[in-house]
Amino acid sequence: MLLTIDQLTKSFGGLTAVQNVSASIERGKITAVIGPNGAGKSTFFNLISGFHLPTTGRIIFKGQDISKLKAENVARLGIGRTFQTTHLFEQATVLENVIVGHRLRTKSGLIDALFRTKRERLEEKMCLDKAEEVLDFVGVSSLAYAPISSITQEQQKRVAFALALATDPELVLLDEPAAGVNPDETEGLADLMKKMVNHGKTVCLIEHKMPMVMSLADHIIVLNHGQKIADGSPKEIRENESVINAYLGGGTDNASAS
Numbered sequence: 001m002l003l004t005i006d007q008l009t010k011s012f013g014g015l016t017a018v019q020n021v022s023a024s025i026e027r028g029k030i031t032a033v034i035g036p037n038g039a040g041k042s043t044f045f046n047l048i049s050g051f052h053l054p055t056t057g058r059i060i061f062k063g064q065d066i067s068k069l070k071a072e073n074v075a076r077l078g079i080g081r082t083f084q085t086t087h088l089f090e091q092a093t094v095l096e097n098v099i100v101g102h103r104l105r106t107k108s109g110l111i112d113a114l115f116r117t118k119r120e121r122l123e124e125k126m127c128l129d130k131a132e133e134v135l136d137f138v139g140v141s142s143l144a145y146a147p148i149s150s151i152t153q154e155q156q157k158r159v160a161f162a163l164a165l166a167t168d169p170e171l172v173l174l175d176e177p178a179a180g181v182n183p184d185e186t187e188g189l190a191d192l193m194k195k196m197v198n199h200g201k202t203v204c205l206i207e208h209k210m211p212m213v214m215s216l217a218d219h220i221i222v223l224n225h226g227q228k229i230a231d232g233s234p235k236e237i238r239e240n241e242s243v244i245n246a247y248l249g250g251g252t253d254n255a256s257a258s
Ligand SMILES: Nc1ncnc2c1ncn2[C@@H]1O[C@H](COP(=O)(O)OP(=O)(O)OP(=O)(O)O)[C@@H](O)[C@H]1O
Pocket: 012, 015, 016, 017, 035, 036, 037, 038, 039, 040, 041, 042, 043, 044
């Protein structure tokens, strides 16, 4: 297993957002995390990527306990994540967004930047090369000099993917990668996730679009009220009574059909 989560709990004051969840993510596969609104999915991602410290429990990545590491150190070890497209800088270009994202995660400090050391100049070149490479990978090279505000939501999703890929992660966490895009674009983004896997990445996504999840994921983890209520293949999840009751069945608005 690339990542193992052992009895993970996160409480915010009196509210337990993630409760005693154990799960694992297999290398080279696509794992989806699903569940109703407020189930704890984003908190789960925030815990894995070091944005929240667990209240109790452990997160083991490639044999190393990363439970207490800060986000920048988790990123350095090989876990990349997307943020909502609203985190992109609207007035900056696509390329600038990826370079800034990458620089925030590389080593040059303020002193280096002020004195323009050799390392800093070298890293600048590496950042540009890396940004061009990931923009090419996600298929938006031709938009490198376009401001974020001028491109479509689907193209912004691709830029968010590029940002996550810029640190060369082994595990990529994608938070609702297909929210707000049309069915054709959803298919294009699903293809991009498969391409990541074909290039050696392990993908874990949070997604409400069930047809996409069912056709794309190798493994699905279902959260409800902070607890894991099921874990299995798409077929197993589709047929699981508690998942049907909590999320998939009964005309719920949560599991989107498109
Ligand atoms: N930083 C925080 N402080 C306090 N409560 C929080 C915090 N982050 C999340 N919560 C609470 O934890 C619970 C789980 O929220 P979370 O965002 O993880 O769910 P989710 O499954 O991602 O929901 P959605 O599908 O709506 O994004 C919610 O009740 C939420 O209000």
